[in-house]
Amino acid sequence: GAGVSQSPSNKVTEKGKDVELRCDPISGHTALYWYRQSLGQGLEFLIYFQGNSAPDKSGLPSDRFSAERTGGSVSTLTIQRTQQEDSAVYLCASSSTSGPYREQFFGPGTRLTVL
Amino acid sequence: GNSVTQMEGPVTLSEEAFLTINCTYTATGYPSLFWYVQYPGEGLQLLLKATKADDKGSNKGFEATYRKETTSFHLEKGSVQVSDSAVYFCALSEGGSQGNLIFGKGTKLSVKP
Numbered sequence: 001g002a003g004v005s006q007s008p009s010n011k012v013t014e015k016g017k018d019v020e021l022r023c024d025p026i027s028g029h030t031a032l033y034w035y036r037q038s039l040g041q042g043l044e045f046l047i048y049f050q051g052n053s054a055p056d057k058s059g060l061p062s063d064r065f066s067a068e069r070t071g072g073s074v075s076t077l078t079i080q081r082t083q084q085e086d087s088a089v090y091l092c093a094s095s096s097t098s099g100p101y102r103e104q105f106f107g108p109g110t111r112l113t114v115l
Numbered sequence: 116g117n118s119v120t121q122m123e124g125p126v127t128l129s130e131e132a133f134l135t136i137n138c139t140y141t142a143t144g145y146p147s148l149f150w151y152v153q154y155p156g157e158g159l160q161l162l163l164k165a166t167k168a169d170d171k172g173s174n175k176g177f178e179a180t181y182r183k184e185t186t187s188f189h190l191e192k193g194s195v196q197v198s199d200s201a202v203y204f205c206a207l208s209e210g211g212s213q214g215n216l217i218f219g220k221g222t223k224l225s226v227k228p
Binding site for chain 2: 003004031033035042043044045048056059091093095101102103104105106107108109
């Protein structure tokens with residue numbers, strides 16, 4: 001079946017602009033995670049959604065970052081007033097349920113470049 | 116807080132060589148441990164996992180044993196192939212219902228024919 005998809009695959013923007021990154025999880029997966037992969041920081045957890053519960057935003061680096069998940073499926077990560085340090089690959093993952101034992105399936109990522 | 120430390124690369128080996136990539140962790144409680152692999156141009160995918168002490172995860176000839184006494188989860192393969200060239204990430208999942216992953220920095224492996 002289809003895996004996790006993300007769009008766009010690449011995004012180049014100017015400093016100060018807002019960007020939206022989209023994630024389509026595997027159908028039926030209730031848990032959805034966003035991570036960021038950057039040269040300096042490696043892979044960092046950003047935010048977690050489980051079903052219709054309130055998301056865990058503990059990994060978001062600043063209030064310029066926000067995310068939503070509509071209808072328990074598609075998720076959008078929004079970065080407002082982008083800065084050069086936001087340049088990274090943003091990865092989305094989903095799993096059939098949450099918890100420490102469940103395999104997370106990752107999308108191919110969106111490479112964001114802030115000029 | 117919880118963290119994962121893995122050996123820095125890049126690691127370059129000849130085909131059929133023995134591979135070890137070291138990974139140690141710091142965690143409160145009893146995390147689950149994972150190795151993820153990222154092949155060139157592809158997304159991250161789970162290679163193997165272990166959910167409790169002394170468990171051995173294995174897949175595609177790779178193995179790793181959850182060692183609580185040394186807080187380690189070293190990745191090994193007896194005979195690497197060119198197709199194993201990739202970036203390998205050690206990760207832990209904290210206890211509780213959430214399950215978000217904490218990753219090491221990644222180790223790039225290049226296998227030469």
